[in-house]
Amino acid sequence: MTRTIELYVPAITPFTQDLSVDTGRFVDHCQALLAAGAHGLAPFGTTSEAASLTLAERMTALEALIAAGIDPVRLIPGTGCPAVGDCVTLSKHATELGCRGTLVLPPFYYKNVPEDGAFDAYARMIDAVADDRLRVYLYHIPQMSGVPITLGLIERLMTAFPGIIAGLKDSSGDWENTRAVIDAFPDLATYSASESLIPRNAAGGGAGCISASANVNPAGIRRLIDALGTESEAACHEQVSAVRTIFEGLPLIPAIKAAVAAQRDDVGFATVRPPFVAMADAHQAKIKKAVIAAGPQGA
Amino acid sequence: MTRTIELYVPAITPFTQDLSVDTGRFVDHCQALLAAGAHGLAPFGTTSEAASLTLAERMTALEALIAAGIDPVRLIPGTGCPAVGDCVTLSKHATELGCRGTLVLPPFYYKNVPEDGAFDAYARMIDAVADDRLRVYLYHIPQMSGVPITLGLIERLMTAFPGIIAGLKDSSGDWENTRAVIDAFPDLATYSASESLIPRNAAGGGAGCISASANVNPAGIRRLIDALGTESEAACHEQVSAVRTIFEGLPLIPAIKAAVAAQRDDVGFATVRPPFVAMADAHQAKIKKAVIAAGPQGA
The missing domain is CATH 3.20.20.70 (Aldolase class I)
Structure with missing residues (x-):
């Protein structure tokens, strides 16, 4: 199939x-x-x-x-x-x-x-x-x-x-x-x-x-x-793995939201509901740097 | 206090x-x-x-x-x-x-x-x-x-x-x-x-x-x-412990409901919602025996 x-x-x-x-x-x-x-x-x-x-x-x-x-x-x-x-x-x-x-x-x-x-x-x-x-x-x-x-x-x-x-x-x-x-x-x-x-x-x-x-x-x-x-499969696989590693060791959902906020340059995307808490500013800055390096929406 | x-x-x-x-x-x-x-x-x-x-x-x-x-x-x-x-x-x-x-x-x-x-x-x-x-x-x-x-x-x-x-x-x-x-x-x-x-x-x-x-x-x-x-504390403690042991090793909620059904002689109390399943008949009979031995509502 x-x-x-x-x-x-x-x-x-x-x-x-x-x-x-x-x-x-x-x-x-x-x-x-x-x-x-x-x-x-x-x-x-x-x-x-x-x-x-x-x-x-x-x-x-x-x-x-x-x-x-x-x-x-x-x-x-x-x-x-x-x-x-x-x-x-x-x-x-x-x-x-x-x-x-x-x-x-x-x-x-x-x-x-x-x-x-x-x-x-x-x-x-x-x-x-x-x-x-x-x-x-x-x-x-x-x-x-x-x-x-x-x-x-x-x-x-x-x-x-x-x-x-x-x-x-x-x-x-x-x-x-x-x-x-x-x-x-x-x-x-x-x-x-x-x-x-x-x-x-x-x-x-x-x-x-x-x-x-x-x-x-x-x-x-x-x-x-x-x-x-x-x-080009190997190169593409490398790119997706690189983006994925940004989130390793971080609380996944707040980190994903922080990353979208960074990509969109719109902090409004970073807000979470309890029981989660938003990423600390230092983490947000690190995510922003990694996400910008990866390109907008991985483009 | x-x-x-x-x-x-x-x-x-x-x-x-x-x-x-x-x-x-x-x-x-x-x-x-x-x-x-x-x-x-x-x-x-x-x-x-x-x-x-x-x-x-x-x-x-x-x-x-x-x-x-x-x-x-x-x-x-x-x-x-x-x-x-x-x-x-x-x-x-x-x-x-x-x-x-x-x-x-x-x-x-x-x-x-x-x-x-x-x-x-x-x-x-x-x-x-x-x-x-x-x-x-x-x-x-x-x-x-x-x-x-x-x-x-x-x-x-x-x-x-x-x-x-x-x-x-x-x-x-x-x-x-x-x-x-x-x-x-x-x-x-x-x-x-x-x-x-x-x-x-x-x-x-x-x-x-x-x-x-x-x-x-x-x-x-x-x-x-x-x-x-x-x-009389010790005797009372023994009674509550005896009733409690009826449920040991059984799925607690279906067993409690089966026990109430046995006490009340009303099988209508035994029904559970998924994800639970009602006790098998053999277990129900065992519970009934134990509960009847303990007396109605532990009275």
Whole structure:
């Protein structure tokens, strides 16, 4: 099976000084990501501080993207919540708006839950949305959710809901896990969470990446995708790895926002909601220097 | 400082067969807990499957308790959510209803957040509720939330919000941590999460317990509290420990619900929401036997 290798960006959610969602900067940033070469957006993921947004904020912001002319077919919003009922609300909303799919965390408060329980959470959500257009991208990020999306769980869900279970984002950072998922489920669109894995993901039959640092380097990552198998692949891979190292050892989300603020020369992009705190000025200056060296949006 | 040692019960949330909140059984169970000797209730805690409820469900169920005649002064509902905005909604609602306080988890999706960020989350919630009647009970359950309530965080919050920060529930299971909190903050009402710690908690200057198994053994735990320092203390302690051991090695929340169902001879209390699954019949039978041996509500 030959796939189009894609870059979907878990777009940051900008906030105003009073910590409201900054819809203007959000739409602007999302349009810039697509213009820079991203195939689509996965707003309201981990990088988007989605867990710090209310349901109403998430729905309003998604509507703003579409109202601004972004094709919903290029949107896979995160809709996972601790309560299945809330996940139903968000997934129904996104599906009715025509989104390509929804990126769905398992319920993430309780830990060590049985696989039957995780299956049941997804199954009840899908049954309650009750819309043939629903496409679910499973979100495996056990270090945050505490609930792994195991091979067994994927198999049960794909058997129970053929056509509905469309993909998986593997944020475990464990390439062997990603490879096992791709090998076991070649029909599933399996994304890595790091652009540095794009060559392996593509060669192995994966679907590309959904990466936090794509907020900063969409053009560079797209260039790597387009260069796969050509003689410029190595140089492109080096560029994306160089940008990625800017964030090593830093709190990822505040650092990504600081980097976007530096690229855009607009400190308004750097604001975070608690439980995060904005980068200290010294770090911001260092990020700014590194990001400017990498070029605007990795161009 | 001499305190009244209290039992607050993190009441289970019963569900109907279609998984709606079963308000009738919820009110009935809560009234039975108070009648059996509980000083009050901490609904919408971990044991209550609060994370699996929508905001509207939590508010409606709280209103039902008060409408049924339960004095809000005996209620400390859980109001913590991943999004501060949602915590504000629930905390404001509970405060306006006259509740004694709110039991507040830190935002619990993101892990390894800085203490400054956890402080900021509580501070913004308190500022946004903007009600002098608000009383916050901090909820330390790092094994679920991933965000510990450290001594440093407590100190900063008590300094910034004197009178508002009223207590803490220590669900870490680490008595040394509870002792450190009580010693450092004698004005704080510090509850243990296990009734087996009541003697140590009381002797050390704590406020009592908020325990899952109190759903099953409210009378027994109350008897232990009343017997503290008397010659029947040891026997009472033995009874509460015996009931507690029924749940060892079992998934706690489904087992507690199965036990209440057995006590009440009403299987309707056993239903759980995903990501939990109800106890297998064999386990239910075992629990039933153990609970019947312990007596109705530990009476």
